[in-house]
Amino acid sequence: MNIAVINGSPRGESASSREVISILERLGGADLQWTGVSRLDLLPEDQLEQRVEELCRAPVLLVTAPLYIDGLPATTIRALERYRKACLHRYGKRDGHVPEGGRVPEGGHPVQTGGQRVFAVVNCGFYEGSQNRHALEMVEHFCRESGLTWCGGVGIGTGEMIRGLKEVPLRAGVRRPVVAALQRLVEAIGLPGGRLEENLYTQHRLPWWMYRLLGQLGWRRQARRNGVRRGALHDRPHGVV
Amino acid sequence: MLPTTTLKDILVLYDGREGEARAISGAISGAINPDDGGAAAAGSRSDYRSAATASLVDVSGIPVRDCCGCFGCWVRTPGLCILTGDEGNELCHRTLEARAVVFISRITWGGYSGAIKTVADRMLPLLHPDFRRVNGAMHHRMRYSRMPRLLTVGYGGRTAGEEETFLRYTAAHRTNFGAPDDRNGNSTRFTTIWRGDTGALRRWFTAVIAEGRRDTTGEVPA
Numbered sequence: 001m002n003i004a005v006i007n008g009s010p011r012g013e014s015a016s017s018r019e020v021i022s023i024l025e026r027l028g029g030a031d032l033q034w035t036g037v038s039r040l041d042l043l044p045e046d047q048l049e050q051r052v053e054e055l056c057r058a059p060v061l062l063v064t065a066p067l068y069i070d071g072l073p074a075t076t077i078r079a080l081e082r083y084r085k086a087c088l089h090r091y092g093k094r095d096g097h098v099p100e101g102g103r104v105p106e107g108g109h110p111v112q113t114g115g116q117r118v119f120a121v122v123n124c125g126f127y128e129g130s131q132n133r134h135a136l137e138m139v140e141h142f143c144r145e146s147g148l149t150w151c152g153g154v155g156i157g158t159g160e161m162i163r164g165l166k167e168v169p170l171r172a173g174v175r176r177p178v179v180a181a182l183q184r185l186v187e188a189i190g191l192p193g194g195r196l197e198e199n200l201y202t203q204h205r206l207p208w209w210m211y212r213l214l215g216q217l218g219w220r221r222q223a224r225r226n227g228v229r230r231g232a233l234h235d236r237p238h239g240v241v
Numbered sequence: 242m243l244p245t246t247t248l249k250d251i252l253v254l255y256d257g258r259e260g261e262a263r264a265i266s267g268a269i270s271g272a273i274n275p276d277d278g279g280a281a282a283a284g285s286r287s288d289y290r291s292a293a294t295a296s297l298v299d300v301s302g303i304p305v306r307d308c309c310g311c312f313g314c315w316v317r318t319p320g321l322c323i324l325t326g327d328e329g330n331e332l333c334h335r336t337l338e339a340r341a342v343v344f345i346s347r348i349t350w351g352g353y354s355g356a357i358k359t360v361a362d363r364m365l366p367l368l369h370p371d372f373r374r375v376n377g378a379m380h381h382r383m384r385y386s387r388m389p390r391l392l393t394v395g396y397g398g399r400t401a402g403e404e405e406t407f408l409r410y411t412a413a414h415r416t417n418f419g420a421p422d423d424r425n426g427n428s429t430r431f432t433t434i435w436r437g438d439t440g441a442l443r444r445w446f447t448a449v450i451a452e453g454r455r456d457t458t459g460e461v462p463a
Contacts, residue, residue, distance in 0.1 A: 010310045041307075066310065069365070070413040074307050074358040077349060126372075126379040134352070134410040141350035141403050157379075208379070212372045219370040222316040233370065236385055237320040238334045 003028075003189060004058035004116075005036035006083065008065035008076030012038040016162040017064040020121050023162075023179070024062070026170065027186045034062075040079035052086035060117045060189055061148065063139050066159065067124035072135050080139075084146045115148045119189055119196070121182070123159030127211050129201035130155060136199050151188065152196025154181045157203030158211050160218070165204070177202045250294040251450075252335050252389070255345035256356045257299030261396040265345045265435050265442065269394075270295040272443040296335065300360050303328045307359050314366035320384060322366050329363040336364060341390035341450060344411075348398035348434075351406025361414070368419070375416055383419045391420035392449060394442070396435040408432050 009015035018038065025034055035058065037043070037051055055061065065076040072080075120139040122132040132155030143150035156162065156178055165172070170179050181202040188194040204211075223233055253269055255262040273295040304327040313323035322329045336342050346357040353361060369382040393411040398404040408429040415431060433445045 010307055015310070068308065068310070069358075069361045070417050071352040071358065071410055072350075073310070074355050074362050077352070077355040077358055080350075081355060128378055131378060131413075134406060134413060137406045137410075138350040138352045141400070141406065144402075145350065145399065208374075212379070216371050219312075219316055222312070223319070226317045228316065228319065233315070233319050234384070235319040237318075238337045238385070 001032055001060065001190060002058040003032055003034045003060045003062055004055035005034055005062045005064065006040055006055070006076075006079055007036055007038040008040075008063060008073060008079050009038070010073055010075040011066075015066065016123050016159050017066055017121070019163050019166060020064050020123065020156070020182070021062075023170065023182055024121075024186055027179070027183050028190065032186070032190055039075070040082055041075045043082075048082065048086060052083060055083065056087055056116070058116070060119065062189070063118065063120040065120070065122050065135065067122055067126075067132050067135050070131070070134060072122075072138050077138075080142050084142070087146065115143075115146075117151045117189075117193075117195065118143045118148045119151050119185060120153035121156065121185070122153065123156040123162060125158075125160050125215070127157050127203055127208050129157035129203045131157065132201070133199065149195075151194070152185075153199050154185050154196075155199060155201045156181070157201070158206070160215060161204045161211075174205050177205055250296050250339060251341045251343065252339040253295055253297045253343045253345065254300055254332075254357065254360055255297070256301050256347070256354060258301045258356075259347060259397075261347070261435060262345050264437075264439070265394050265396065266297050266343075268439045268442045269343060269345075269446055270297055271439075272446050296339070298332070298335075300356055305329055305332065305359055305363060308362035308365060312370070315370040320366050322363060324363075330366070332360060333364055333366055336367065336389060337385060337387075339389045341392055343392045343394065345394045345396075348395040348403055348407045351398075351403045352410055364418070368417075380417055388419045388421060390450075391415045391418050391431065392446070393432040394435050395432065398434065404434055407434070 005021055007015065007017050007021060009017040012018070021034060021036055035054060037055065040051070043051060063080070065072055118139065120136055122135040124131050136153040136155055139153060140150045165175055168175060181200040184200060185196065188196050219233065251273055253266050255266040257263060306324050306327050306329070309324070311323065314321060317323055344353065344357055344361065346353040349355070352358065367384055367388070369384040371382040372379050373382045391414065395404065395407045398407060411432040412429050431449055433442065435442060
């Protein structure tokens with residue numbers, strides 16, 4: 001089965017959202033083929049149509065994104081807007097329905113049932129995976145407006161660790177809750193007509209205080225590497241307010 | 242905390258390509274400066290309101306690039322975005338100077354439109370990378386001890402569900418932003434949905450802006 005993937009992260013190929021796709025590829029095995037695009041918002045117009053055409057043809061669309069300021073990043077919003085518009089252009093219909101398998105009936109009239117199944121994975125740097133709930137709802141509303149079938153998503157907290165644990169085996173304890181949720185996602189994707197009954201919220205297995213501690217040490221380490229002087233992390237360049 | 246007299250005004254951010262956004266920003270401007278902006282708002286004018294001015298910024302008319310997610314504003318040039326040559330850092334500066342910031346946005350799948358979200362994303366330098374707990378959930382610490390109020394006006398939602406998401410989402414934005422009004426809950430009264438009624442919008446704005454002023458974020462400078 002072909003899975004179209006829109007990686008909505010502004011960081012493109014180096015993003016945690018891209019690493020999530022790699023994990024899904026490993027979990028999905030040979031039965032699932034993933035065709036992805038990063039930074040759809042930046043793709044030149046002349047390549048857009050062909051690229052979206054490929055994506056539309058897959059029975060499943062997966063959207064991955066990081067959480068920016070509590071919602072989808074501006075780049076993801078723009079990517080999804082482009083996808084929706086290109087679908088409308090392609091089918092020439094107001095609701096942009098894309099049928100399962102991407103085959104459009106004669107005359108380009110979209111079918112009213114069985115639109116492309118859509119899943120989403122959103123990750124955030126906060127501890128609680130549930131903080132991604134609004135972003136997942138946004139993808140759900142996008143589906144409703146575009147005539148696509150929303151099938152649920154996964155919200156991952158402690159997102160900074162997704163790339164940090166890249167070299168750690170998937171079965172390691174610390175990764176288990178996240179990998180288990182992604183496993184359920186892959187199973188739903190692979191099942192014809194499959195969906196998640198509800199959104200799954202999860203985070204890596206470590207205590208709140210430890211994540212906070214590791215995170216804050218991490219910021220300081222990065223700042224030191226960049227030559228930022230000690231204490232400058234707290235700078236208030238706009239004045240003393 | 243600075244005395245309120247040094248706080249300048251109300252920063253209104255809108256997408257000038259959209260008629261509704263122009264109408265809403267005009268109505269708010271009129272409520273603040275009745276003499277310049279049309280009919281006077283009903284009710285008594287507080288000292289603050291009579292001294293206030295609205296600064297209307299059409300975000301479609303200024304260069305603002307998308308946040309690239311590099312965290313440079315935390316670990317490279319703390320407090321400043323590394324993207325220069327556009328208005329990102331200036332918008333942060335103006336936000337800190339303002340008493341309230343009003344985001345006017347087309348409701349796009351229950352969130353902000355791309356143009357407005359670009360501006361919201363670029364305000365990350367106002368936050369501190371360290372974490373704190375607010376109502377049991379992890380958020381960023383505040384970099385500054387005073388943040389403006391954050392008010393939101395949404396328009397163009399297509400379904401009730403979208404509007405409902407917008408109310409909850411903007412409340413979460415306020416909490417994350419450290420807006421003083423909404424530290425302790427998920428209040429949705431600082432967001433309103435525009436339905437073409439200028440009078441209703443002005444009444445809402447006058448009411449929320451006149452509420453008790455709690456200006457500090459509760460953060461102690463490091």
